[in-house]
Amino acid sequence: MTAFDTHKPPEIDLIEDCVHCGFCLPTCPTYVLWNEEMDSPRGRIVLMHEGLQADSTLSDTMVGHFDNCLGCMACVTACPSGVRYDLLIEDTRQQVERNHPRTPRERLLRRVLFATFPHPSRLRATVPVLVFARRCGLTARAQRWRLLDRWPTLRTLSELAPPVTLRDGVRRLPTTTRAVGEKRGTVGFLQGCVQRAYFGDVNAATVAVLAAEGFEVHAPRAPRCCGALGLHAGQEEDSLPLAKATIEAFEQFDHVVVNAAGCGSAIKDYGHLLRDDPQWSERAAALAARARDVHELLAEHAPRATRHPVEMTVAYHDACHLAHAQNVRAQPRQLLRTIPGLTLVEPAEWELCCGSAGIYNLTRPGPAAELGARKADNLLATGADAIAAANPGCTLQIAAHLQRKGRPLALFHPMQLLAQSIAGAEAAPGMRGAAARTGRRLRTLVPWR
Ligand code: SF4
Ligand code: SF4
Numbered sequence: 001m002t003a004f005d006t007h008k009p010p011e012i013d014l015i016e017d018c019v020h021c022g023f024c025l026p027t028c029p030t031y032v033l034w035n036e037e038m039d040s041p042r043g044r045i046v047l048m049h050e051g052l053q054a055d056s057t058l059s060d061t062m063v064g065h066f067d068n069c070l071g072c073m074a075c076v077t078a079c080p081s082g083v084r085y086d087l088l089i090e091d092t093r094q095q096v097e098r099n100h101p102r103t104p105r106e107r108l109l110r111r112v113l114f115a116t117f118p119h120p121s122r123l124r125a126t127v128p129v130l131v132f133a134r135r136c137g138l139t140a141r142a143q144r145w146r147l148l149d150r151w152p153t154l155r156t157l158s159e160l161a162p163p164v165t166l167r168d169g170v171r172r173l174p175t176t177t178r179a180v181g182e183k184r185g186t187v188g189f190l191q192g193c194v195q196r197a198y199f200g201d202v203n204a205a206t207v208a209v210l211a212a213e214g215f216e217v218h219a220p221r222a223p224r225c226c227g228a229l230g231l232h233a234g235q236e237e238d239s240l241p242l243a244k245a246t247i248e249a250f251e252q253f254d255h256v257v258v259n260a261a262g263c264g265s266a267i268k269d270y271g272h273l274l275r276d277d278p279q280w281s282e283r284a285a286a287l288a289a290r291a292r293d294v295h296e297l298l299a300e301h302a303p304r305a306t307r308h309p310v311e312m313t314v315a316y317h318d319a320c321h322l323a324h325a326q327n328v329r330a331q332p333r334q335l336l337r338t339i340p341g342l343t344l345v346e347p348a349e350w351e352l353c354c355g356s357a358g359i360y361n362l363t364r365p366g367p368a369a370e371l372g373a374r375k376a377d378n379l380l381a382t383g384a385d386a387i388a389a390a391n392p393g394c395t396l397q398i399a400a401h402l403q404r405k406g407r408p409l410a411l412f413h414p415m416q417l418l419a420q421s422i423a424g425a426e427a428a429p430g431m432r433g434a435a436a437r438t439g440r441r442l443r444t445l446v447p448w449r
Helices: 029-034 041-051 060-068 074-078 085-099 104-116 120-135 138-144 152-160 194-198 200-212 228-232 236-250 261-268 281-290 294-299 330-336 365-380 392-404 414-423
Strands: 185-189 215-218 255-258 291-293 312-317 342-345 386-389 410-412 435-437 441-443
Touching (some): 041 060, 041 085, 074 085, 085 228, 104 120, 120 194, 138 152, 152 365, 152 392, 200 215, 200 294, 228 236, 228 261, 236 261, 255 261, 255 281, 255 294, 261 291, 281 291, 291 294, 312 330, 312 365, 330 342, 330 414, 365 392, 386 392, 392 410, 410 414
Parallel strands (some): 185 215, 185 255, 255 291, 312 342, 312 386, 386 410
Antiparallel strands (some): 435 441
């Protein structure tokens, strides 16, 4: 008997790659916060090793250290020995979810989150409620009067509420968008779950940029989600059918293109997820190899569409699942630099997570808030007019913490800035409510509330 069952325990070979050098420690957000060895990548790898020993048990303490991990993968970037902590923590989280009894409160929270977020139709159903709450000032009043301070998860949820409009509840992307000019290729575009329901503008901008750069874009409406949220939280049972449905929907295309960091890293991980399934392992690995973050794909091709000035100083925020999990750091910067008039600035501590991390800011609101505040300070210190970030979770988390500090800034996905530049519309100060012609009208993401 060991702490782990026999279904995909963390692999001993991967564990033994760690030479305990400690180079990863300064980039690990939980180690930075608490200076606690067992809340560092090195410490967690030791715990995984312990969990494989005879007569070990999956204690509450051990699970606490695993749960404290944000899954940001900064340790993977920092590790000179190439330790695949990403694969280790994925298997470990699944073990925890199968073999560790959660408290009723934890079970309820997880059930509610997984019954909501990976379901775009259910998220869309919340749009009128969110619009009503904002128009009546309910969320602002709850924050001003500190009504939810005793319930950190509810407080965080209220602060993360996206600034949707009623149109977000009904808008749909066209399933096919033709390339402008000579066609360079055909891509399948993954709409995502949270992204399609709450960030329709980002998806519209992404399709507009891809089309302007010569790609025919197909945006299948099914499946509803790629399984990323569940996969990163150890919910293997929920994630597998979604991963298989995504493979079936996208394997006909040259590339599956993704504009949300968490979804891209999950799809690139399908080969590992389905490695033991003889019917799916090859198909999963093939799709993973064809997955491209939209910045990666565009950076592989010389820019074709004319860029017009967007006079703005922009701080680029590295989403962990893009920078660390996919090693995509240069490409978004390279694309933003093609925009005339745009000045790109870099925040300090780029490698540190903002605290969003999937459902982490709801399951661990305390440390997530400390990291969110730290990230907001670093971004504000750049003096930028706006922030570019390529993940919906980061966008909501950063906006919430800028708002807490009373210093909201405009937040954009880099594709929105590119779409704006290609469309040639003048960027109003802060781009509040600006709209551009890019084959369709784009409502740019506005500063929060
Ligand atoms: S994970 Fe890598 S960087 Fe961290 S202690 Fe192990 S070998 Fe060193
Ligand atoms: S994934 Fe992030 S939080 Fe987890 S051990 Fe690595 S650096 Fe630390």
